[in-house]
Amino acid sequence: xxxxxxxxxxxxxxxxxxxxxxxxxxxxxxxxxxxxxxxxxxxxxxxxxxxxxxxxxxxxxxxxxxxxxxxxxxxxxxxxxxxxxxxxxxxxxxxxxxxxxxxxxxxxxxxxxxxxxxxxxxxxxxxxxxxxxxxxxxxxxxxxxxxxxxxxxxxxxxxxxxxxxxxxxxxxxxxxxxxxxxxxxxxxxxxxxxxxxxxxxxxxxxxxxxxxxxxxxxxxxxxxxxxxxxxxxxxxxxxxxxxxxxxxxxxxxxxxxxxxxxxxxxxxxxxxxxxxxxxxxxxxxxxxxxxxxxxxxxxxxxxxxxxxxxxxxxxxxxxxxxxxxxxxxxxxxxxxxxxxxxxxxxxxxxxxxxxxxxxxxxxxxxxxxxxxxxxxxxxxxxxxxxxxxxxxxxxxxxxxxxxxxxxxxxxxxxxxxxxxxxxxxxxxxxxxxxxxxxxxxxxxxxxxxxxxxxxxxxxxxxxxxxxxxxxxx
Amino acid sequence: xxxxxxxxxxxxxxxxxxxxxxxxxxxxxxxxxxxxxxxxxxxxxxxxxxxxxxxxxxxxxxxxxxxxxxxxxxxxxxxxxxxxxxxxxxxxxxxxxxxxxxxxxxxxxxxxxxxxxxxxxxxxxxxxxxxxxxxxxxxxxxxxxxxxxxxxxxxxxxxxxxxxxxxxxxxxxxxxxxxxxxxxxxxxxxxxxxxxxxxxxxxxxxxxxxxxxxxxxxxxxxxxxxxxxxxxxxxxxxxxxxxxxxxxxxxxxxxxxxxxxxxxxxxxxxxxxxxxxxxxxxxxxxxxxxxxxxxxxxxxxxxxxxxxxxxxxxxxxxxxxxxxxxxxxxxxxxxxxxxxxxxxxxxxxxxxxxxxxxxxxxxxxxxxxxxxxxxxxxxxxxxxxxxxxxxxxxxxxxxxxxxxxxxxxxxxxxxxxxxxxxxxxxxxxxxxxxxxxxxxxxxxxxxxx
Numbered sequence: 001x002x003x004x005x006x007x008x009x010x011x012x013x014x015x016x017x018x019x020x021x022x023x024x025x026x027x028x029x030x031x032x033x034x035x036x037x038x039x040x041x042x043x044x045x046x047x048x049x050x051x052x053x054x055x056x057x058x059x060x061x062x063x064x065x066x067x068x069x070x071x072x073x074x075x076x077x078x079x080x081x082x083x084x085x086x087x088x089x090x091x092x093x094x095x096x097x098x099x100x101x102x103x104x105x106x107x108x109x110x111x112x113x114x115x116x117x118x119x120x121x122x123x124x125x126x127x128x129x130x131x132x133x134x135x136x137x138x139x140x141x142x143x144x145x146x147x148x149x150x151x152x153x154x155x156x157x158x159x160x161x162x163x164x165x166x167x168x169x170x171x172x173x174x175x176x177x178x179x180x181x182x183x184x185x186x187x188x189x190x191x192x193x194x195x196x197x198x199x200x201x202x203x204x205x206x207x208x209x210x211x212x213x214x215x216x217x218x219x220x221x222x223x224x225x226x227x228x229x230x231x232x233x234x235x236x237x238x239x240x241x242x243x244x245x246x247x248x249x250x251x252x253x254x255x256x257x258x259x260x261x262x263x264x265x266x267x268x269x270x271x272x273x274x275x276x277x278x279x280x281x282x283x284x285x286x287x288x289x290x291x292x293x294x295x296x297x298x299x300x301x302x303x304x305x306x307x308x309x310x311x312x313x314x315x316x317x318x319x320x321x322x323x324x325x326x327x328x329x330x331x332x333x334x335x336x337x338x339x340x341x342x343x344x345x346x347x348x349x350x351x352x353x354x355x356x357x358x359x360x361x362x363x364x365x366x367x368x369x370x371x372x373x374x375x376x377x378x379x380x381x382x383x384x385x386x387x388x389x390x391x392x393x394x395x396x397x398x399x400x401x402x403x404x405x406x407x408x409x410x411x412x413x414x415x416x417x418x419x420x421x422x423x424x425x426x427x428x429x430x431x432x433x434x435x436x437x438x439x440x441x442x443x444x445x446x447x448x449x450x451x452x453x454x455x456x457x458x459x460x461x462x463x464x465x466x467x468x469x470x471x472x473x
Numbered sequence: 474x475x476x477x478x479x480x481x482x483x484x485x486x487x488x489x490x491x492x493x494x495x496x497x498x499x500x501x502x503x504x505x506x507x508x509x510x511x512x513x514x515x516x517x518x519x520x521x522x523x524x525x526x527x528x529x530x531x532x533x534x535x536x537x538x539x540x541x542x543x544x545x546x547x548x549x550x551x552x553x554x555x556x557x558x559x560x561x562x563x564x565x566x567x568x569x570x571x572x573x574x575x576x577x578x579x580x581x582x583x584x585x586x587x588x589x590x591x592x593x594x595x596x597x598x599x600x601x602x603x604x605x606x607x608x609x610x611x612x613x614x615x616x617x618x619x620x621x622x623x624x625x626x627x628x629x630x631x632x633x634x635x636x637x638x639x640x641x642x643x644x645x646x647x648x649x650x651x652x653x654x655x656x657x658x659x660x661x662x663x664x665x666x667x668x669x670x671x672x673x674x675x676x677x678x679x680x681x682x683x684x685x686x687x688x689x690x691x692x693x694x695x696x697x698x699x700x701x702x703x704x705x706x707x708x709x710x711x712x713x714x715x716x717x718x719x720x721x722x723x724x725x726x727x728x729x730x731x732x733x734x735x736x737x738x739x740x741x742x743x744x745x746x747x748x749x750x751x752x753x754x755x756x757x758x759x760x761x762x763x764x765x766x767x768x769x770x771x772x773x774x775x776x777x778x779x780x781x782x783x784x785x786x787x788x789x790x791x792x793x794x795x796x797x798x799x800x801x802x803x804x805x806x807x808x809x810x811x812x813x814x815x816x817x818x819x820x821x822x823x824x825x826x827x828x829x830x831x832x833x834x835x836x837x838x839x840x841x842x843x844x845x846x847x848x849x850x851x852x853x854x855x856x857x858x859x860x861x862x863x864x865x866x867x868x869x870x871x872x873x874x875x876x877x878x879x880x881x882x883x884x885x886x887x888x889x890x891x892x893x894x895x896x897x898x899x900x901x902x903x904x905x906x907x908x909x910x911x912x913x914x915x916x917x918x919x920x921x922x
Contacts, residue, residue, distance in 0.1 A: 073574055
C-alpha cells in the first residue's frame with residue numbers, strides 16, 4: 001500500500017523488551033541472541049507484566065481470527081475482510097479529528113477503534129449495496145470500496161499532518177504501530193474483543209455453518225439468513241478492529257484468512273475445522289509475539305503472518321487427503337497400477353495363446369514403445385508388480401504369478417465388456433473404440449462390471465464370451 | 474505557501490502542476506485501460522494483490538544492490554509481481570483453494586516478508602527511502618522552474634521542455650504507450666478471453682497465455698505507477714474507471730472509451746480538488762484553524778473522485794442506473810395497473826353487467842386510461858371506448874391463452890393457473906394455440922384484424 005513503509009506493524013516492544021540490544025549506531029548490525037532463560041521466560045509468560053499481557057492478547061486474537069476466518073472462508077468472503085480492514089482508515093482519521101477538535105484526547109484507543117468500526121461497517125454495507133443494486137461483481141465491489149475508502153483516509157491523514165496540535169506522525173505511527181507500544185490496557189481491550197468474538201462464534205456455530213453450507217436451504221427453513229450474515233460480518237469487524245493495533249491494517253487480513261485456509265487442508269468437518277483454525281491462529285499469535293519480544297527488529301505482525309505462512313505451506317504440502325504430496329502419490333499409484341495392468345493384460349494374452357511360455361523381451365519392448373515408458377517408469381512398474389506378488393521380470397522376460405494372470409484376465413475382460421457396451425448402447429463405431437476403452441478399463445468397479453453384464457445379457461449378448469469388437473487390445 | 478498553491482489554477486496556467494497532473498493522467502489512463510479486462514474477467518483484485526506483494530521485491534532489489542537505481546527497483550518489483558501471479562495460480566490449482574482466499578494468502582505473506590525485510594535493512598544502515606516510492610507523492614513532481622503562464626510553456630524550445638520532464642513522467646509515458654500497444658494489438662484475443670475463455674481456447678487462442686500477458690502488464694503498470702502516484706491510486710484506477718464504464722455501456726469498445734474518459738476526469742478533478750479546495754475552505758473560514766494545510770494528498774483525492782464517479786454512474790446511468798431502473802419498474806407497474814383496469818371492465822362487458830362505480834376503481838389507472846381514450850367517464854361509472862375494447866380484448870386473449878398453455882402444456886391444474894396468467898398477460902409474449910376457450914370454459918377473444 002501507499003503507506004507500506006509507515007504501516008509497519010508495531011513491534012511489541014514494552015518494558016519486557018528492554019533486554020534487547022538495540023543497535024547503538026547505524027553500522028551496528030550485530031544481533032544478540034536471547035539466552036535460554038530469557039526465551040523460557042517469555043514463552044512461559046514470566047517476562048514481565050506487559051510482555052505477558054501482549055503475548056496473551058495476540059494469542060487470543062489469533063484464536064478469534066482463526067474461528068471467524070473459517071466462516072468467512074466457507075461463505076467465500078475471504079477478501080471481504082480486505083475491504084473492511086482498509087475501510088477502517090478514514091474512521092480512525094475522522095475519530096482523531098473529531099476528538100481533537102472537541103478537545104478530547106485524539107489518541108485514546110477506544111475512540112479511534114469506535115471510528116474504525118463505524119467506517120468499517122460502512123465499507124461492508126457499501127460492498128453489499130454495490131452487489132445488490134449494480135451489475136458489478138464481488139471482486140470489483142470489494143476493490144472499489146477498499147481503494148476509495150483508503151484513499152479518503154489518505155486525504156484525511158494528509159490534512160491531519162498539517163495540524164498544529166495533533167502530532168501527525170504520532171497518529172500515523174500510532175495507527176500502524178511504528179513507534180508506539182501496546183500498553184497493557186490496550187492489550188486488555190484487544191483481548192476482551194477477541195474473547196467476546198470467540199464466545200459469539202461458539203454460540204452461533206450451528207447457524208453460521210448452516211448459512212455457509214446452504215444459505216438457500218436456511219432461508220427456506222425459516223432462518224433469518226441476512227441477520228446471521230450481519231452477525232458474522234460484525235464479528236469480522238470486531239476482530240479486524242482489535243487486530244489493527246497489534247498487527248496493522250493489512251496483516252490483520254492474513255490472520256483472518258491463513259489459519260482457516262491451512263486448517264481446511266486437514267479436515268472436512270466444520271467443528272474440527274473451527275478447532276484447528278483456532279489452534280493454528282492462536283499458535284501463530286503466540287509464537288509471533290514471542291519471537292518479536294525476543295529478537296530485535298522482528299515486527300510482531302510480520303512474524304505472526306510469516307509463521308502462519310509456514311504452517312500454510314506445510315499443510316498444503318503434507319496434509320493427508322488434500323495435500324499436494326498425497327495427491328501426487330495417489331496419482332502416481334493410479335498411473336503405475338494402470339501401467340501394470342497393461343503389462344499383465346499382455347501376459348494374460350500371451351499365456352492364453354502359448355500356455356506356460358514367458359512374455360518375451362521384444363513383446364515387452366513393443367508395449368513400452370506403445371505406452372511411451374522410459375526406463376524409470378519400467379522400473380517402477382516392475383517394482384509395483386513385484387510388491388503386489390503379481391509377477392516378476394528376469395533377463396528381459398516377464399513371468400506373471402497366478403494372481404497376476406487373473407488380474408490380466410480381469411482387465412482384458414473389462415476392456416471387452418466395455419467395448420461391447422459402447423457398441424451396443426452408446427452407438428460408437430467399432431473402429432473408434434480403443435482409445436476410450438483404454439482409459440476406463442482400469443477403473444471399472446465390481447458393481448459396474450456386474451451392471452454391464454446384466455445389461456448385455458438382457459439384450460441377448462452373452463457377456464461371458466465376449467467377442468472382440470473391432471480392434472482389440 | 475508553496476508555489477503549488479499560490480498558483481491560480483482558474484487562470485489556466487498549470488505551471489508547477491503540469492507534470493504532476495500529466496503523471497496522474499498517464500497513470501490513471503494506463504491502469505484504466507488495463508482494468509477493463511480485469512473487471513470483465515472478475516480479477517479486479519489482482520491489482521490489489523500485486524501492489525501489496527511487490528514490497529519484498531523492491532526491498533530485496535534495494536538490499537542486494539544498495540542503490541536506489543530505479544531500473545533495478547523496477548526489475549525487482551516486476552519479478553515479485555509475476556511471482557505473486559504464479560503463486561496465486563499455484564495455490565488455487567494445487568491446493569484447490571478458493572480464488573479470493575488464495576489471493577489473500579499469497580499477498581499477505583509476501584507483504585509480511587517485505588515488512589520484515591525493511592526492518593532488517595533499516596538495521597543494516599541501508600536507508601530505504603522507499604517512502605516516496607510507495608507513498609506516491611505526486612506533489613514532488615512539481616515543476617518549480619515552470620514559466621508562469623501556459624504561453625510561456627509553449628515558448629520553450631522542445632529541448633528545454635524535455636529536459637524539465639521528470640523521469641517518473643517518462644516512465645509513465647512509456648508504460649502508457651506499451652499498454653495501449655498491447656491492448657490494440659491483442660484486442661481480439663483479449664476480448665474473447667475476457668468474455669469466454671472456453672471459446673477462446675477452442676479457437677486456438679490460449680486463454681491462459683492471455684491471462685499471464687495481461688497480468689504481466691498489470692504488474693508492470695503497477696510498479697511503474699507506484700513511484701508517482703502510489704498504490705491506492707493504482708488499485709482504484711484498475712477498477713473504478715472500468716466499473717464506471719461498465720455501468721454506462723454494454724459493448725467493449727465504448728466501455729474502454731468511457732473508462733479512459735472517466736480516468737481523465739477523475740485525475741483532473743481529483744488533482745484540482747486536492748490543491749485548491751483546502752485553500753478555498755481556509756479562505757471561507759470553514760476549516761478549523763488548527764488545520765494548516767493548503768493541500769491534501771492528491772492520489773487519495775483522485776481515488777475519492779473516481780469512487781464518486783462510480784457512485785454517480787450506479788445511480789444515474791440511463792441503462793443500468795438505480796434511478797432509471799426504478800423508474801422503469803414504476804412505469805411497468807403503472808402499465809400493469811391500467812391493463813388490469815381494462816380487463817376488469819371487459820369482464821363486466823362480457824357478462825353484460827353494469828360497470829362498477831368509479832369509486833371502486835384505482836384513480837391513477839383511471840386517469841391514464843382516460844388520457845389514452847380507452848375509457849369514457851360517465852357520471853357514476855366508466856365505460857370502455859372502442860379502442861379500449863380492442864386493447865382489453867387483446868390482453869384478455871393473452872391471459873386466457875396463457876391459462877390454456879399452463880394447463881395443456883405445463884400440466885398445471887385449471888384452478889392453479891389464474892394467478893400466473895395474471896402476471897404473464899403483461900408480457901409481450903403470447904403462446905400460439907388454436908384453442909377457442911380457456912380451461913375455465915370462457916371464450917378466448919379473437920386476435921384483432
